[in-house]
Amino acid sequence: MGADPLIAFLARAELLMERIEAALPHALEQPDWSRSIAFRYRQRRSGRGVIAPIAHIGAISLADLKEIEPQKEKIYRNTEQFVRGLPANNVLLTGSRGTGKSSLIRACLHAFADQGLRLIEVGKDDLIDLPDIVELVAQRPEKFIVFCDDLSFDEGESGYKALKSVLDGSVAAATSNVLIYATSNRRHLLPEYMAENLSYTHTADGEVHPGEMVEEKISLSERFGLWVSFYPFSQEEYLHIVAQWLSAMGVGDSHIAEARPQALIWALERGSRSGRVAWQFARDYAGRNGSEL
Numbered sequence: 001m002g003a004d005p006l007i008a009f010l011a012r013a014e015l016l017m018e019r020i021e022a023a024l025p026h027a028l029e030q031p032d033w034s035r036s037i038a039f040r041y042r043q044r045r046s047g048r049g050v051i052a053p054i055a056h057i058g059a060i061s062l063a064d065l066k067e068i069e070p071q072k073e074k075i076y077r078n079t080e081q082f083v084r085g086l087p088a089n090n091v092l093l094t095g096s097r098g099t100g101k102s103s104l105i106r107a108c109l110h111a112f113a114d115q116g117l118r119l120i121e122v123g124k125d126d127l128i129d130l131p132d133i134v135e136l137v138a139q140r141p142e143k144f145i146v147f148c149d150d151l152s153f154d155e156g157e158s159g160y161k162a163l164k165s166v167l168d169g170s171v172a173a174a175t176s177n178v179l180i181y182a183t184s185n186r187r188h189l190l191p192e193y194m195a196e197n198l199s200y201t202h203t204a205d206g207e208v209h210p211g212e213m214v215e216e217k218i219s220l221s222e223r224f225g226l227w228v229s230f231y232p233f234s235q236e237e238y239l240h241i242v243a244q245w246l247s248a249m250g251v252g253d254s255h256i257a258e259a260r261p262q263a264l265i266w267a268l269e270r271g272s273r274s275g276r277v278a279w280q281f282a283r284d285y286a287g288r289n290g291s292e293l
Helices: 003-023 069-083 101-114 123-138 160-167 208-221 235-248 255-269 275-288
Strands: 038-043 051-053 089-096 117-122 144-148 176-185 224-232
Touching: 038 123, 051 123, 069 089, 069 101, 069 117, 069 144, 069 224, 089 101, 101 117, 101 144, 101 176, 117 123, 123 144, 123 160, 160 176, 160 208, 235 255, 235 275, 255 275
Parallel strands: 038 117, 089 176, 089 224, 117 144, 144 176
Antiparallel strands: 038 051
């Protein structure tokens, strides 16, 4: 009779220990790097971080990207230097939406994958774990791009300081096989306000050194060694991109010429002449007229 309460107590204690262990942070585990060329870091419900392979990666080549030749040359050159073991910079790609920022990074991944380039996508909310990710891959033979898409921060977010530390400023030395590539619609990644431009205006309840607040805001973007800006496309550039995508989808030259007015109306309705809008129109046009092309 006396043993039964003890056994029940031990069972409850073991269950409690399992729950405590599940709640504690776990060290990242090495994934099977042979399963893909691109991976995604994510937090499970248990709070445990996992680097998982991405099974289906959008196929895109550098030749598919039109009207961004200067930007393409800069990113390609920097990535080539990185893969060859030469000095290279972390990259911040900023500018208009839908102009090819993320597509350019994917195209570079495909271009250099056979030379050992790999990509790890990390969401903004998971950047606090970025130092652990960098430490995990530091001894790997591959070269890793840590990709942060559509990056921007509100004041006080934890991932801001983690990214800032990894880029430059931590006691730990930079890892030679990891670069950060980030895209953003904000040049300085943080919201900026008109009042902050009045750096030399002092108010009763304001900062003693208001200019330092502005410096703090731009300090993160300054830690990216290479800035690449993207701009809205002109009408002719937009139509050129439309023609390129239609041709890639098997549409003949005569039908491409006929599609120009429709492409312009499509852009007008969307309020944008971006590469993304051009691709979306091409898919719609090729799909609607597939039996006639």
